[in-house]
Amino acid sequence: MLDQLIKQAKLTTQSTEYNNQTAKDKFYFSYAWKKKRQKILRFYNFECQLCKSNGKVTLAEHTKIIVHHIKPLEYFPELKFEDDNLIALCHDCHNKVHETFGTKWDDEWW
Ligand SMILES: [Zn+2]
Numbered sequence: 001m002l003d004q005l006i007k008q009a010k011l012t013t014q015s016t017e018y019n020n021q022t023a024k025d026k027f028y029f030s031y032a033w034k035k036k037r038q039k040i041l042r043f044y045n046f047e048c049q050l051c052k053s054n055g056k057v058t059l060a061e062h063t064k065i066i067v068h069h070i071k072p073l074e075y076f077p078e079l080k081f082e083d084d085n086l087i088a089l090c091h092d093c094h095n096k097v098h099e100t101f102g103t104k105w106d107d108e109w110w
């Protein structure tokens, strides 16, 4: 599953909409995103889906669970609210995914 997440994040051209931190912050602090985030977390029962695919249970009570954009916001802004493009990951798994494709991850915390 990790491979799959990384493959899907293959970067194309960066959009002009979210090419700066201010624009991204604005998105992550928006009410619409917070609502969507909660919805996704509930949908996945606050459980890391990558750990789950490895037979491990990692819940929000163990660590921070992050809603990750499979196709990053900077490159696919049109998918930012697509349920299919969002997944619940724990802190460690989230780092693993982002380390591989080398984008910043910390703004998805919110
Ligand atoms: Zn995990």
Ligand SMILES: [Zn+2]
Binding pocket: 067, 068, 069, 094, 098, 105, 108
């Ligand atoms: Zn992410």
